Amino acid sequence: MLDVGLVESLRFGPPAGHTDLDVAVALTRLVHHDFVSHGTDGKGRHLDDENVPVVIKAHRAVLERLALQPPDWPFRTFDGPRGFGTYWRGSWQARRDCIEQILGPSRDALEELQELEYERRFTKGPSGSFKNLIFAADGAKPQLVLRDAVNNDVEIVRHADTCLVFTDPLPPHGLTWRQMIAWWTHNHQPGADEKAAASGLYRRLYRSLDSPPEQLVMRTYCAPYAEEGGFDLPALIPQVYLHYDPYTRRSGKQSRALYRQRMDFLLLAPDRARIVIEVDGVQHYGRPNPPDEKGEVRYTACRGCTRRWSPRTVG
Structure with missing residues (x-):
């Protein structure tokens, strides 16, 4: 009302x-x-x-x-x-x-x-301090609780085994692919050389993507990692949990208190800048037509729904 x-x-x-x-x-x-x-x-x-x-x-x-x-x-x-x-x-x-x-x-x-x-x-640059990254869920989505509101400590209470959690200190120059590889080697692939660990980390991150457009973004962005100096580029982190809303409607749908639970991709750039990349679906640039005789809905491109891409930051 x-x-x-x-x-x-x-x-x-x-x-x-x-x-x-x-x-x-x-x-x-x-x-x-x-x-x-x-x-x-x-x-x-x-x-x-x-x-x-x-x-x-x-x-x-x-x-x-x-x-x-x-x-x-x-x-x-x-x-x-x-x-x-x-x-x-x-x-x-x-x-x-x-x-x-x-x-x-x-x-x-x-x-x-x-x-x-x-x-x-x-x-x-965003306010606040870096605490942790919860990302790349491969399977059931993790369920989170705020265990200590004073220290802003988040705990994964269900499906912690399906996602990755990065808690290393974030240096002023941001999070590079080389640093991600070092973290992965220490926590998930001990003893591996840098090249083997990079391959293992990339495959694990790629498995968290089930959308062909998102997979294309991942492949395209990460291709320069194989070039000279590529490991020192900012790491592309997929499926990062930005919000968690424990209150749901009876229908099981996410509460409208939060518009989006996960970011498609995140870059932690120098000077504490956080760059969010969202891969929009057809509903963002087209209008649905009535279902055809097969019950399929097709979209018509519309100028009014077109939005230009730009980096977005989160606080």
Whole structure:
């Protein structure tokens, strides 16, 4: 249920602990979802004819504080003689295209601001200190608990045998492939020479990937390791656990409290910079079409969904 009082307060500033950019992105997603869902089963919708104007006013105010051009809404309700239901005509795709035309420019501008924010954080370096890496699960996902909140000590309570854990000190120049090999040799392949250990580590990391695009990224990035000086390049670390959320819904799906549990790849670069590489699926650059006679869903590329790649940092 929508907290109308909270939404109205957003016209005057973001809530504590959040920024105008956070609020603008959340409101954009809310309005986009509910209008696109109009005319379907309506599951998960938060807006109705009474609170849509409140959300649109808050959305406009937040965008203006960010010096962005608010969208021009030709309707302010779902139904009625001048509502959304009478504005668009045709199929579900026509409804989606209508909302894309209205909200697309605002979403794209917000994404640009997010990219600038990521770059700003990248140049500063993340806050906090390096503790450990939990990565490359080969099988069941590990289950974690915060064993000591004072020291921020994390413990793997289930499936610790399926993942790798790196706890060595992180030097100022970052984590190189050579350092990863030394750690692997000491903990998993004692007595092996550097070349044999590198081969064993690479094969173990590769087994944690079950997506062909991710496997392609791994092969392409790691190819220079075989060249002169390649072992001193930053190590590409796959499937790194960034968050863990123990609260789940009855359906078994991950709680929405955390958007993403694992990073596809992580680079620990010099000066404490952390570079995250995500390999997006087709849903990020295409729109699903209705199922065909075989029940298969195909995607159509869409310009509005295209996002440029850039390094992203995590604190």
